Amino acid sequence: MIFFVYACQCMSTLAVVRRETRSWKWPLVMFASMSALAYALAVLVYQVGLALGYT
Known part of the structure:
Protein backbone atom coordinates (compact mmCIF):
# COMPACT_ATOMS: atom_id res chain seq x y z
CA MET A 1 0.00 0.00 0.00
CA ILE A 2 2.90 2.34 0.68
CA PHE A 3 4.08 1.93 -2.91
CA PHE A 4 0.73 3.01 -4.33
CA VAL A 5 0.62 6.10 -2.11
CA TYR A 6 3.84 7.50 -3.57
CA ALA A 7 3.97 6.04 -7.09
CA CYS A 8 2.87 8.11 -10.07
CA GLN A 9 -0.28 6.27 -11.09
CA CYS A 10 -1.98 8.87 -13.22
CA MET A 11 -0.87 8.62 -16.85
CA SER A 12 -2.85 11.75 -17.67
CA THR A 13 -0.57 13.70 -15.32
CA LEU A 14 2.44 12.52 -17.30
CA ALA A 15 0.66 13.47 -20.52
CA VAL A 16 -0.04 16.98 -19.24
CA VAL A 17 3.59 17.42 -18.14
CA ARG A 18 4.69 16.20 -21.57
CA ARG A 19 2.36 18.64 -23.32
CA GLU A 20 3.32 21.62 -21.15
CA THR A 21 7.08 21.06 -21.30
CA ARG A 22 7.09 19.80 -24.92
CA SER A 23 9.67 17.26 -23.89
CA TRP A 24 9.76 13.67 -22.71
CA SER A 33 11.95 9.36 -9.39
CA MET A 34 8.48 8.75 -7.99
CA SER A 35 8.74 5.02 -8.68
CA ALA A 36 12.15 4.83 -7.01
CA LEU A 37 10.91 6.80 -4.01
CA ALA A 38 7.81 4.62 -3.72
CA TYR A 39 9.87 1.42 -3.90
CA ALA A 40 12.41 2.66 -1.35
CA LEU A 41 9.72 3.70 1.11
CA ALA A 42 7.85 0.42 0.69
CA VAL A 43 11.03 -1.55 1.38
CA LEU A 44 11.81 0.67 4.38
CA VAL A 45 8.35 0.16 5.90
CA TYR A 46 8.62 -3.59 5.32
CA GLN A 47 12.07 -3.80 6.92
CA VAL A 48 10.98 -1.73 9.93
CA GLY A 49 7.98 -3.99 10.32
CA LEU A 50 10.20 -7.05 10.27
CA ALA A 51 12.57 -5.50 12.81
CA LEU A 52 9.66 -4.76 15.15
CA GLY A 53 8.38 -8.32 14.83
CA TYR A 54 5.34 -7.68 12.63
CA THR A 55 5.18 -10.56 10.18
Whole structure:
Protein backbone atom coordinates (compact mmCIF):
# COMPACT_ATOMS: atom_id res chain seq x y z
CA MET A 1 0.00 0.00 0.00
CA ILE A 2 2.90 2.34 0.68
CA PHE A 3 4.08 1.93 -2.91
CA PHE A 4 0.73 3.01 -4.33
CA VAL A 5 0.62 6.10 -2.11
CA TYR A 6 3.84 7.50 -3.57
CA ALA A 7 3.97 6.04 -7.09
CA CYS A 8 2.87 8.11 -10.07
CA GLN A 9 -0.28 6.27 -11.09
CA CYS A 10 -1.98 8.87 -13.22
CA MET A 11 -0.87 8.62 -16.85
CA SER A 12 -2.85 11.75 -17.67
CA THR A 13 -0.57 13.70 -15.32
CA LEU A 14 2.44 12.52 -17.30
CA ALA A 15 0.66 13.47 -20.52
CA VAL A 16 -0.04 16.98 -19.24
CA VAL A 17 3.59 17.42 -18.14
CA ARG A 18 4.69 16.20 -21.57
CA ARG A 19 2.36 18.64 -23.32
CA GLU A 20 3.32 21.62 -21.15
CA THR A 21 7.08 21.06 -21.30
CA ARG A 22 7.09 19.80 -24.92
CA SER A 23 9.67 17.26 -23.89
CA TRP A 24 9.76 13.67 -22.71
CA LYS A 25 12.55 14.47 -20.23
CA TRP A 26 10.44 15.70 -17.31
CA PRO A 27 7.67 13.09 -17.50
CA LEU A 28 10.32 10.34 -17.56
CA VAL A 29 12.24 11.93 -14.69
CA MET A 30 9.02 12.33 -12.73
CA PHE A 31 7.96 8.73 -13.36
CA ALA A 32 11.38 7.27 -12.52
CA SER A 33 11.95 9.36 -9.39
CA MET A 34 8.48 8.75 -7.99
CA SER A 35 8.74 5.02 -8.68
CA ALA A 36 12.15 4.83 -7.01
CA LEU A 37 10.91 6.80 -4.01
CA ALA A 38 7.81 4.62 -3.72
CA TYR A 39 9.87 1.42 -3.90
CA ALA A 40 12.41 2.66 -1.35
CA LEU A 41 9.72 3.70 1.11
CA ALA A 42 7.85 0.42 0.69
CA VAL A 43 11.03 -1.55 1.38
CA LEU A 44 11.81 0.67 4.38
CA VAL A 45 8.35 0.16 5.90
CA TYR A 46 8.62 -3.59 5.32
CA GLN A 47 12.07 -3.80 6.92
CA VAL A 48 10.98 -1.73 9.93
CA GLY A 49 7.98 -3.99 10.32
CA LEU A 50 10.20 -7.05 10.27
CA ALA A 51 12.57 -5.50 12.81
CA LEU A 52 9.66 -4.76 15.15
CA GLY A 53 8.38 -8.32 14.83
CA TYR A 54 5.34 -7.68 12.63
CA THR A 55 5.18 -10.56 10.18
